Amino acid sequence: MMSGCQTGGNTDPVQVADPPAFETGILTSNEANRLGRQQLAAGNYGMAERHFRDAVEHNQDDGPSWIGLAAAYDNLGRFELADRAYGQAIRIQGETLSILNNRGYSLLLRGDKRRALVQFDRALALDPTNPVIRNNVLLLRTGERGNKAVPL
Known part of the structure; x- marks a missing residue:
């Protein structure tokens, strides 16, 4: 008898799992979003932009990744x-609390306090008890310099 490969009677195809994204260099939209959020939180805005851009290129209807991309660009x-x-985020999700607040923060970064306050007021109308937005409105109205407005 010879030994070697034998197909025998089993004709079921072998199921081969896709390699993990980190091995192929291709990230899913969800994974790219997760990495973008990590980089954004760490202050690595260029890397965050890259990951969020990858996410929206894979899934153009990924509202949270569009918001993250906007924050990185800001x-x-x-x-x-x-x-x-x-x-793009508004087209997908509408004017959400997060988008309104972050657009207000974006306008603050540009020095446009009047338009920023309009965005914060609109966000506050959606959630009058939100402490982040209330703080942002208070800071703009009182002109306090010690604290800073923050995005959601």
């Missing part, structure tokens, strides 16, 4: 691109 001072990303 922090990079790329306000025209941030406005486009906020526009």
Whole structure:
């Protein structure tokens, strides 16, 4: 008898799992979003932008990734691109609390306090008890300098 490969009677196809995203270099939209959020929180805005851009290229209806991309652009001072990303997020999700607050923060970064306050007021109308938004409105109205407005 010879030994070697034998197919025998089993003709079931072998199921091969896809390799993990980190091995192929291709990230899913969810994974790219997660990495973008991590980089944004760490202050690595260029890397955050890259990951969020990957996420929206894979799934153009990924509202949270559009918001993250806009926030990354804001922090990079790329306000025209941030406005486009906020526009896409609004097209997908509508004017949510997070989008209104973050657009207000974006306007603050540009020095446009009047328009920022309009955005914060609209966000506050959606959730009058939200402490982040209430703080942002209070800071703008009182002109306190010690504290800073924050995005959601």
